[in-house]
Amino acid sequence: MQCRHFGNSELRVSVISLGSWLTYGGGVEAEQARACVDAAFDHQINFIDTANVYGRGAAERFLGEALKGRSRDSYVLATKLYFPMSDSxxxxxxxxxxxxxxASLERLQTDVIDLYQCHRFDEATPLEETMEALTRAVESGKVRYLGFSEWPADKIEAALAMTGVARFVSSQPQYSLLWRKPEEQIIPLCAANGVSQIVWSPLAQGVLTGKYDPDQPPPRDSRAASNEMSGWMDWLMERPTLEAVQQLKPLAAEAGLSLAQFALAWVLREPNVASAIVGASRPRQVVDNAAAADARVDPELFAKAEAITARAGQHEPA
Structure with missing residues (x-):
């Protein structure tokens, strides 16, 4: 498994990482979720990403139990804060x-979080207050490094310009063959300032596995068919998008890869991407995704894929 640095930090993480949004502590049964975690370690995935809001703490509690007994230096643990945990x-x-x-430290059963991320920008709090509090968290030893997710470019620039505070080392945007907006501002800005990308939804919530036939209902065991996990997929399940994804299959086959591996390899072609987060619900998905770390793809195939998905158009996620 290849590893890359988070920006200018000392953290080295596997280029494929395991996420827990909508899955662990939620839509995936605990025994199967634990099997996914075990499969990740078996295939040298060392980066685990979660957030306090996933299941209102349930994902963190699950991971606290699932990781118990493993050497703390055998994995890099990331979580986030911002979204409501209660009315107040x-x-x-x-x-x-x-x-x-x-609260996250307690649920995760650890003394330190390797990467603590601001899940969104908080317009109601002065940036100076946020950065000073995050810096104290680092200085306390409870947090090693800081990151953010889906911040606007001007807020990123403002934070990076501040002196006397801990610096961000990572950005977590949505990024895939079906969602390329980070290329416009976020990736160039971060690359110039020693900040790496940790990509969420690199498989577009499973759509880029090719399992959704535009002429058939979603498979019964898929995310799109789940009441718990399908709420953010409407924009991805439009017919032109599903038809475009089907056209990618011959390109993946020519590269000798599954479509999921091809889509992950496309994300990892970007040097500023440190890791692609996958949300596996079955161990075999973890195994298949992990193989993308070593994929070598002709750039011409990627160019053809980009042309196909560009014709499908991009829509603002729900």
């Missing part, structure tokens, strides 16, 4: 950072 608990204020950090 949300955002990136000093009080919330202190409260939510301690």
């Amino acid at each position: 608990d949300r955002g990136l204020s000093r009080q919330q950072i202190e409260k939510q950090l301690d």
Whole structure:
């Protein structure tokens, strides 16, 4: 398994990582979820990503149990804060950072979070307050490094321009063959400032596996067929998008890869991407995705894939 650095940090993470949005502690049964975690370690995936809001703490609690007994230096653990944990608990204020950090540490059953991420930008809290509180979290030893997810470019620039505070080392945007907006501003800005990308939804919530036939209902065991996990997929399940994805299959076959491996290899072709987060619900998906780390693809095949997906158009996610 290849590893890459998070920006200018000392963290080296596997280029394929395991996420837990909508799955662990939620839509995936605990025994199967634990099998996915075991499969990740068996295939040298060392980066685990979660958030306090996933299942309102359920994903963190699951991972705290699943990782118990494993050597703490055998994996890199990331979580996030911002979204509501209750009617009164949300955002990136000093009080919330202190409260939510301690709660995440307890649920994860660890003394330190390797990467603590701001899940979105908090318009209601001064950036100075957020950065000062995050810096104290690093100085306390509870957090090693800082990241953000889906921040606007101007807010990223403002944070990076601040002095006397801990610096961000990672950005977590949605990025895939079906969603390329980070290429416009975020990736160039981050690359110029020592910040790496951790990509969420590189398989477009499973659509880029090719399992959704535009002429058939979603498979019964798929995310799109699940009431718990399909709520953010409407824009991906439009017919032109599904038809475009089907056209990618011959390109993946020519590269000797599954379509999922091909789509992950496309994301990893970008040097600023440190890791692609996969949300596997079955161990075999973990195994298939892990193989993308060593894929070598003719750039001409990627160019053809980009032309196909560009014709499908991009729509703002729900």
